[in-house]
Amino acid sequence: MIGLKTFLRCIDSTGALIVECITVLGKDSFSHARAGDKIVCVVKKVKPASAGSNNLVKKGEVCHGIVLRTKQTTRARANGMRVQFNDNAVALINKNNGEPLGQRYLRNSNIIAKEVQRRFPKIAAVTDKRI
Structure with a gap:
């Protein structure tokens, strides 16, 4: 579960490495985000500017994002299975239309939850691994 002040790994090609969650969209202010939820985040660390x-x-820019996976065990699916990942990950999206900002995911980081695939097919289109 992702709450206020939670650091997440950004796995798309926007240049952000670490982001911090500042609010969860679409829910009350006390709830936590799970895989597939939209959040507002601040970029804390970016890739170094090289040639x-x-x-x-x-750095410091406020962005919207989709939570792709969480360390906390997800809610039970219809078949009774619960999924848990090794890290918290997010992909940044456009604030206005919800299109993904990055064109691809970083190598060895393209595993996303099935809940994200169902709700956001454009985010899931850049990867082929779904759990």
Whole structure:
């Protein structure tokens, strides 16, 4: 479960490495985000500016994102299975239309929850691994 001040790993190609959750969208202010929920986050760490790297976001920028996976065990699915991942991960999206900002996911980081695939097919289209 992702709450206020939770640090998440950004796994898309926007240039952000670490983001911090500041609020959960679509729920009351005391609830926590799970896989597939929208959040508002602040970029805390970005890739270093080197030759050839073009970061789409800057440090301190406020962005919207989709939670792709969480360390906390998810709610039970219809078949009774519960899923737990090794880290908390997010993909940044456009504030206005919900389109993903990154064009691809980082290598070895493209595993996302099935709940995200159902709710956001454009986010799931850039990866082929779904659990």
